[in-house]
Amino acid sequence: MRALLPLVLAVAAAAPAFPQAAAPPQEMHHRHGDPMAYVASLDDPARDAYQKPDEVLKALALRSGEVVADIGAGSGYFALRFARAVGETGRVYAVDVSPDMVRHLNRRLRDAGIRNVSTVLSDPDDPLLPDASVDRFVIVDTWHHIEDQPKYLALLKRMLKPGGQVVHIDFQKRDLPVGPPVGMKIAREELVRQMEAAGFRLAAEHGFLPYQYFLVFAVR
Numbered sequence: 001m002r003a004l005l006p007l008v009l010a011v012a013a014a015a016p017a018f019p020q021a022a023a024p025p026q027e028m029h030h031r032h033g034d035p036m037a038y039v040a041s042l043d044d045p046a047r048d049a050y051q052k053p054d055e056v057l058k059a060l061a062l063r064s065g066e067v068v069a070d071i072g073a074g075s076g077y078f079a080l081r082f083a084r085a086v087g088e089t090g091r092v093y094a095v096d097v098s099p100d101m102v103r104h105l106n107r108r109l110r111d112a113g114i115r116n117v118s119t120v121l122s123d124p125d126d127p128l129l130p131d132a133s134v135d136r137f138v139i140v141d142t143w144h145h146i147e148d149q150p151k152y153l154a155l156l157k158r159m160l161k162p163g164g165q166v167v168h169i170d171f172q173k174r175d176l177p178v179g180p181p182v183g184m185k186i187a188r189e190e191l192v193r194q195m196e197a198a199g200f201r202l203a204a205e206h207g208f209l210p211y212q213y214f215l216v217f218a219v220r
Helices: 025-032 035-043 045-051 053-060 079-086 099-112 149-159 188-197
Strands: 067-071 091-096 117-121 134-140 160-171 200-206 212-219
Touching: 035 045, 035 099, 045 053, 053 079, 067 079, 079 091, 079 099, 079 117, 091 099, 099 117, 134 149, 149 160, 149 188, 160 188, 188 200, 188 212
Parallel strands: 067 091, 067 134, 091 117, 134 160
Antiparallel strands: 160 212, 200 212
8 A cells, every 4th residue: 555545446547448457557646646537447337347346245245234344445336335235234444545535435425325334544554443343354456555564464353353354356466458567466376375474364265257366364
């Protein structure tokens, strides 16, 4: 995570076939500097073609009353879907380091009358959530922005309820028509090693996303 960059759900420029097609880092930074253009790219319906949000929700099988933290919530692409899944008795923490994204999502929640989502303007190295408060952390296309990942994982463990999970959805480390440059990506095997070193175990894996891995981790 960069202190001067928003956490993202996917990083890249708009393109006709995919709204977040691969782009050079300088172009990506330019896009992030224009909040409305960035929001438009995150919410472009064409994103659904590779992100498959309905299938992701089905695989997560969120329960009514569950507490979910969406790390790098951005415009609310997943956070709003999570809100419907956990129902009125559940809670979604939409966590982001970008004030622009948080303000945008606050307006969106107000206008839609959604009351079970709490936005959190977080620190770059801390989600700023209470200990033992979260059933599941969901981190989509965001992990490479977090600089001190071991510290962040230690905080996530503290913030998880007993039996909680950390879900990573991120781009495969190869050339793709969407996502960040290869050099910014984290290989699946590297992420698994990192999570295991932090005291997690791989509990489940889903293979239906065309460009991303989908890993579910539990505390050992």
